[in-house]
Amino acid sequence: MKLIVSIVHNEDARGLVNRLTEAGFQPTLINSTESYLYGGRALVMVYAETHQTQSVTEIIGKMCKKRTRYDPPLPPPTEVGEMFISTPVKRTIGGATVFVLNTEEFLQF
Numbered sequence: 001m002k003l004i005v006s007i008v009h010n011e012d013a014r015g016l017v018n019r020l021t022e023a024g025f026q027p028t029l030i031n032s033t034e035s036y037l038y039g040g041r042a043l044v045m046v047y048a049e050t051h052q053t054q055s056v057t058e059i060i061g062k063m064c065k066k067r068t069r070y071d072p073p074l075p076p077p078t079e080v081g082e083m084f085i086s087t088p089v090k091r092t093i094g095g096a097t098v099f100v101l102n103t104e105e106f107l108q109f
């Protein structure tokens with residue numbers, strides 16, 4: 001028995017949960033708050049039998065791809081001497097960090 005814990009971008013979380021549910025798993029989604037520069041993260045946890053681990057990790061890999069986003073520049077400065085960046089800010093979002101943990105016991109109440 002395995003507990004698969006993945007940290008994903010909020011934009012990928014709902015699609016990942018839907019896809020895992022369609023594949024017959026019962027994922028649990030825990031959202032975090034979103035910040036301006038880094039975006040929100042979500043924790044998706046899935047219980048799976050040992051032989052199903054590869055299926056789950058493949059779904060996570062397909063649904064949570066890294067991609068580039070260009071965010072609008074920061075607002076113009078209000079203080080004398082502050083620098084104004086007028087070009088969009090490039091950043092990479094998406095992807096997933098996945099932990100596969102051995103589970104001794106799984107209970108549902």
